[in-house]
Amino acid sequence: MNIKSQKGITLVMLVITIIVLIIIAGITVSVGGNIIEKAKFQNLNTNMLLIQAKTKSISEDSKFSKDTSKLIGQKVSEISGDPKIEKLRSKNAIEDLDQYYMLSQEDLNSIGLEKITIDDGYLVNYDTEEIVYVKGIKANKNTYYRLSETKDLEIK
Secondary structure, three states: OOHHHOOOOOHHHHHHHHHHHHHHHHHHHHHHHHHHHHHHHHHHHHHHHHHHHHHHHHHHHHHHHOOHHHOOOEEHHHOOOOHHHHHHHHOOOOOOHHHEEEEOHHHHHHOOOOOOOOOOOEEEEOOOOEEEEEEEEEEOOEEEEEHHHHOOOOOO
């Protein structure tokens, strides 16, 4: 049998096919990773918006009845030596500790937000309606802590 008459894929064609597949896989992983990061960002931002909506209602009720005991969470000023709080202060994410309350998982459950997990925690300022995510949200090579910083932020 003549070798030249045999049909089949040559080594060169096989190498070219593998290179093309590797390029396609690389592009897919790159784009897919970016989509996952955007989804995580949107999820955290939505969680903070949900917390803000619920705590706004609690704040209004507390102001109307002039009863600050209705505010949920532990006052941050009463939490001593917490490295997470010190980190937030050093990053200027929070100013006056008397204005912020740390929410626990039980607090979120009690206001109907049991699907939100605490991770490192959320802080709420009932006066300004600011929500702070203790862990921070990484986006566009920066870390953001406050809802006001991330509300209209575009992920690139």
